[in-house]
Amino acid sequence: MDVDFPREIHDAIGDGAIMENGMKLVLLLAQVMTLVSALVVVLHPNILYATIFLLFSFLGVAVMFVFAGADFLAGAQVIVYVGGVTILVLFAIMLTQWLYEAKLKTTLMKGLIPFIVVMGALGPILIKETLKLSDSVSATPPEKMGEFAALAKTQLIGQALLGNYLLPFEAITILLLGALVGAVWLARPE
Amino acid sequence: MAQQCLYIVLLPFLAFLVQVSIGKKLPRHGDFVPVLAIFGSFLLAMPIFMELVSKGEVHDTLRFTWMSMPGAEAAGINKSFQIVIGTLVNNLTAIMLGMVTLCAFLIHLFSTGYMHGEDRYHLFFAYIALFSAGMLGLVVSDNLFTFFIFWEVMGVCSYSLIGFYYKKPSANAASIKAFMTTRIGDTCFLLGIAGLFYVFGTTNFLELYKLIPNPEYHNVTLLGMPAYAFIGFMLMMATIGKSAQLPLHIWLPDAMEGPTPVSALIHAATMVAAGVFLLIRMFPLLQAAEVVLPVVAYVGGITAFFAATIALVQVDIKKVLAYSTISQLGYMVLGVGVGAFAPGFMHLVTHACFKACLFLASGSVIHSVHTQDMREMGGLKSKMPVTFATMLIATLAISGVPGFSGFVSKDRILGGVLAYSMENPAHFILPILGFATAGLTAFYMFRLMFLTFFGHARDEHKHHHAHEQPLPMIIPLIVLAGLSFAIVFAGPTGIESIDHIMPTKWFDVALEGAQHEMGIVEHGNPEIHHHAHEQALIISLIVAFTGIFLSAITYLKRIINPDLVKKLTGPLHYILFNKYFFDEFYIGVLIKKVFLSFNRFLAAFDDMVVDRIFVDGWKDITMAIKAVIAKFDDLIVDRVFVDGPGHLAAVGGWTIRQLQTGKVQQYLIITISMLALALYFVR
Amino acid sequence: MNILDWATSLQAYLVVGTCLFLLGVFAVLSRRNTIGILLGIELILNAAGINFVAFSKFRAAAIDGQVFTLFVILIAAAEAAVALAVILRFYRLKETINADEANILRN
Numbered sequence: 001m002d003v004d005f006p007r008e009i010h011d012a013i014g015d016g017a018i019m020e021n022g023m024k025l026v027l028l029l030a031q032v033m034t035l036v037s038a039l040v041v042v043l044h045p046n047i048l049y050a051t052i053f054l055l056f057s058f059l060g061v062a063v064m065f066v067f068a069g070a071d072f073l074a075g076a077q078v079i080v081y082v083g084g085v086t087i088l089v090l091f092a093i094m095l096t097q098w099l100y101e102a103k104l105k106t107t108l109m110k111g112l113i114p115f116i117v118v119m120g121a122l123g124p125i126l127i128k129e130t131l132k133l134s135d136s137v138s139a140t141p142p143e144k145m146g147e148f149a150a151l152a153k154t155q156l157i158g159q160a161l162l163g164n165y166l167l168p169f170e171a172i173t174i175l176l177l178g179a180l181v182g183a184v185w186l187a188r189p190e
Numbered sequence: 191m192a193q194q195c196l197y198i199v200l201l202p203f204l205a206f207l208v209q210v211s212i213g214k215k216l217p218r219h220g221d222f223v224p225v226l227a228i229f230g231s232f233l234l235a236m237p238i239f240m241e242l243v244s245k246g247e248v249h250d251t252l253r254f255t256w257m258s259m260p261g262a263e264a265a266g267i268n269k270s271f272q273i274v275i276g277t278l279v280n281n282l283t284a285i286m287l288g289m290v291t292l293c294a295f296l297i298h299l300f301s302t303g304y305m306h307g308e309d310r311y312h313l314f315f316a317y318i319a320l321f322s323a324g325m326l327g328l329v330v331s332d333n334l335f336t337f338f339i340f341w342e343v344m345g346v347c348s349y350s351l352i353g354f355y356y357k358k359p360s361a362n363a364a365s366i367k368a369f370m371t372t373r374i375g376d377t378c379f380l381l382g383i384a385g386l387f388y389v390f391g392t393t394n395f396l397e398l399y400k401l402i403p404n405p406e407y408h409n410v411t412l413l414g415m416p417a418y419a420f421i422g423f424m425l426m427m428a429t430i431g432k433s434a435q436l437p438l439h440i441w442l443p444d445a446m447e448g449p450t451p452v453s454a455l456i457h458a459a460t461m462v463a464a465g466v467f468l469l470i471r472m473f474p475l476l477q478a479a480e481v482v483l484p485v486v487a488y489v490g491g492i493t494a495f496f497a498a499t500i501a502l503v504q505v506d507i508k509k510v511l512a513y514s515t516i517s518q519l520g521y522m523v524l525g526v527g528v529g530a531f532a533p534g535f536m537h538l539v540t541h542a543c544f545k546a547c548l549f550l551a552s553g554s555v556i557h558s559v560h561t562q563d564m565r566e567m568g569g570l571k572s573k574m575p576v577t578f579a580t581m582l583i584a585t586l587a588i589s590g591v592p593g594f595s596g597f598v599s600k601d602r603i604l605g606g607v608l609a610y611s612m613e614n615p616a617h618f619i620l621p622i623l624g625f626a627t628a629g630l631t632a633f634y635m636f637r638l639m640f641l642t643f644f645g646h647a648r649d650e651h652k653h654h655h656a657h658e659q660p661l662p663m664i665i666p667l668i669v670l671a672g673l674s675f676a677i678v679f680a681g682p683t684g685i686e687s688i689d690h691i692m693p694t695k696w697f698d699v700a701l702e703g704a705q706h707e708m709g710i711v712e713h714g715n716p717e718i719h720h721h722a723h724e725q726a727l728i729i730s731l732i733v734a735f736t737g738i739f740l741s742a743i744t745y746l747k748r749i750i751n752p753d754l755v756k757k758l759t760g761p762l763h764y765i766l767f768n769k770y771f772f773d774e775f776y777i778g779v780l781i782k783k784v785f786l787s788f789n790r791f792l793a794a795f796d797d798m799v800v801d802r803i804f805v806d807g808w809k810d811i812t813m814a815i816k817a818v819i820a821k822f823d824d825l826i827v828d829r830v831f832v833d834g835p836g837h838l839a840a841v842g843g844w845t846i847r848q849l850q851t852g853k854v855q856q857y858l859i860i861t862i863s864m865l866a867l868a869l870y871f872v873r
Numbered sequence: 874m875n876i877l878d879w880a881t882s883l884q885a886y887l888v889v890g891t892c893l894f895l896l897g898v899f900a901v902l903s904r905r906n907t908i909g910i911l912l913g914i915e916l917i918l919n920a921a922g923i924n925f926v927a928f929s930k931f932r933a934a935a936i937d938g939q940v941f942t943l944f945v946i947l948i949a950a951a952e953a954a955v956a957l958a959v960i961l962r963f964y965r966l967k968e969t970i971n972a973d974e975a976n977i978l979r980n
Binding site for chain 2: 898901902903910972973975976977
Binding site: 050117 | 877878880881883884885886887888890891892893894895896899900902903904905906908909912913915916919922929930931932934935937940942944948949950951957958959960961964
């Protein structure tokens with residue numbers, strides 16, 4: 001087969017061409033779901049729906065992670081984003097429950113200038129540069145990618161966190177602690 | 191073997207997890223889970239211990255890298271930052287494993303009876319299981335990092351268990367006091383570990399034993415002190431905090447607010463001994479530091495003596511035992527301080543057994559008469575025969591009667607102290623403190639026995655209700671009393687010159703191996719040592735029996751009236767009864783007077799000197815200069831130079847201000863447009 | 874190249890990432906609701922994560938990109954907690970979470 005899936009997926013589907021195309025279709029659908037859901041997040045006037053669709057967008061990204069050989073990250077993505085951040089946002093929405101009464105809709109006028117900036121200026125140049133970049137980047141030889149796909153990633157991440165990335169890792173823990181204490185302090189009752 | 195140690199630690203920890211999560215729903219509130227877990231640990235520890243006894247030596251290590259940072263050299267740290275942890279099984283570990291698992295198991299068993307029907311019964315077992323895991327982890331640690339972690343785990347458990355009766359305000363206060371007081375020692379410990387890691391780049395015991403004699407480290411300095419002395423003093427402070435030595439001993443008597451099995455396990459047998467264990471593990475460093483050991487010896491000697499004097503007059507049965515614990519820990523520290531490291535360790539082990547027995551027996555008494563005040567006991571001998579017999583054996587052991595374990599270890603410590611003072615006559619006070627304490631110990635322990643078990647019942651009602659305890663509480667007492675006989679550790683009597691007939695030498699062989707492993711050289715004249723030990727034997731026998739005799743004629747036969755003695759020595763009794771006013775001193779003087787008045791002094795200094803002279807003085811000078819400049823400023827600078835551009839800027843500013851809407855999104859729109867623009871130009 | 878093969882290529886990952894980023898930026902700029910802005914930021918962070926993971930697989934064949942993504946996820950979590958606390962605070966102060974009302978810094 002010409003495309004290297006991560007070991008787990010590879011084992012699951014065997015070598016059949018139909019199954020392989022099926023898996024590719026899953027990836028494509030995940031990508032489409034990610035973008036479409038993100039579009040809803042951006043455009044839906046009701047913030048509650050936007051949050052729900054954010055969840056689907058995150059799930060799509062998680063599927064993309066699996067196909068890029070980052071199964072551990074996919075798990076972290078689902079746990080942290082879907083289980084943590086989204087729920088947190090939903091709580092915040094419910095705590096500021098005026099939403100059901102007066103919806104803070106994005107007015108057309110307010111959206112107009114950002115639309116021009118993003119679609120007219122930033123968008124084209126970024127897309128152009130992205131395409132140029134992905135053409136110019138020389139991909140890793142397939143055998144090396146296959147080797148990488150076969151590695152036990154979770155173990156490697158663990159070793160990296162307590163090895164090369166020890167200092168950032170410790171810094172992150174302190175940052176998390178500080179952020180959570182700060183959040184509790186900010187949201188404390190009067 | 192080293193791998194086995196992981197399971198020994200993990201079993202009680204798993205029991206802890208089970209207890210906190212589902213303990214309440216299990217039958218009997220799950221008390222069998224920790225009991226079985228610790229029994230499993232005991233079974234796993236036994237092969238290691240038996241191998242030590244049969245072969246005279248065990249040695250095994252297991253090591254793995256916990257974290258490493260390859261780039262550390264570049265960051266200016268002289269050694270590559272790498273923390274390697276693991277387990278170490280050597281002679282000391284094996285003995286401690288045997289002692290801790292056995293004591294912990296027996297006390298778990300005892301607790302099933304003692305704590306029966308208490309509120310939060312399942313949590314009690316969760317805490318002591320976690321505590322056992324902590325203590326076992328500390329024992330098998332091969333480095334100071336994990337040693338410190340488990341040290342703190344025990345601290346936390348101790349805190350929760352002292353405050354177990356959380357509805358009692360005194361228990362809450364005691365738990366906080368214990369936690370805060372030991373914190374002083376723990377902070378010093380952490381500093382000591384940091385210093386050690388800085389100097390040697392490792393905290394692994396075996397590596398340290400190899401590195402410490404190396405002369406190139408002797409000249410390293412830390413904070414202006416020789417590194418060895420700095421680290422040594424910091425480790426000594428850790429011991430002072432954890433093992434309740436003067437002047438940080440104040441938490442241990444208050445810790446008796448916890449349930450009695452906790453006092454037995456944590457505040458007598460194991461946790462408080464961890465401080466001494468630390469000194470023993472790090473003995474080569476203390477010895478190399480030279481200045482530290484005499485200080486350690488004096489701390490131990492003074493603590494032993496003062497705690498013993500306080501114990502003379504206490505009326506709470508657990509307080510007497512608490513002060514006796516402090517006193518005995520002082521003995522161990524004294525032993526380590528004079529270089530009698532093997533007897534110090536031996537006393538740690540023997541003390542753990544007989545003190546656990548004493549505490550459990552006192553718990554049995556308290557459980558049956560529902561009071562801790564010895565004045566309300568008396569005459570319990572016939573009511574509780576097993577408790578009486580076991581407690582008597584343990585009392586004989588702690589008093590130093592030949593044939594019992596306490597005699598062997600205490601006599602050897604005293605021999606070491608006497609030899610030390612013979613070689614250094616300037617330290618003559620140390621043996622005096624040691625022998626005096628031995629006499630006092632015998633006196634107050636028999637006072638406790640006589641007041642509790644002999645004579646007539648002073649409270650008929652309570653006496654009437656007293657009863658012997660159920661089997662789970664009796665078995666631990668019997669086993670621990672059995673371990674209080676000298677024959678377990680050394681010959682049948684403990685007197686070396688007699689014991690040729692039936693020698694049991696496993697402890698000495700094991701300790702010699704440990705000494706060899708640590709690279710400790712015995713210096714000193716063997717002639718003097720032999721001589722000193724013979725003299726110490728005679729003196730300690732005399733003082734012990736004098737103490738028992740005096741106690742008997744005072745409290746048993748009542749030939750000397752204790753109340754009369756109390757009246758005659760009024761002020762002294764008052765001071766002792768109030769424990770030398772240590773608590774009052776700390777709160778009344780140290781905190782209220784010294785710290786507060788220092789604060790006031792600083793405030794006054796700030797007000798008078800900094801504010802008046804520097805701040806206001808400067809003000810006066812500058813005011814004068816200002817008056818001159820003001821004129822110039824007003825006429826020329828202001829009108830022409832300032833106002834002119836000012837108006838210009840005001841006009842410009844008003845124009846730009848219109849952009850400042852305060853709305854973050856508009857700013858972002860500008861930012862991103864500029865970014866896009868920049869991208870166009872860059873490409 | 875058919876579209877199914879394209880989906881597994883580096884280009885697909887990068888394009889999805891860029892589009893997600895643009896959508897996020899648009900949400901941040903246009904939403905009147907502060908929580909909506911937060912959702913936009915989360916999309917941007919996810920876009921960064923996709924890029925890291927994609928290059929980790931297709932270019933470096935090494936784990937480092939994934940570690941960075943892990944850091945990104947953690948920072949996003951911390952950021953969400955703080956941001957929501959700020960929003961709650963803001964709501965108590967102004968009885969609204971309209972971003973345009975947060976304009977004390979004006980002029």
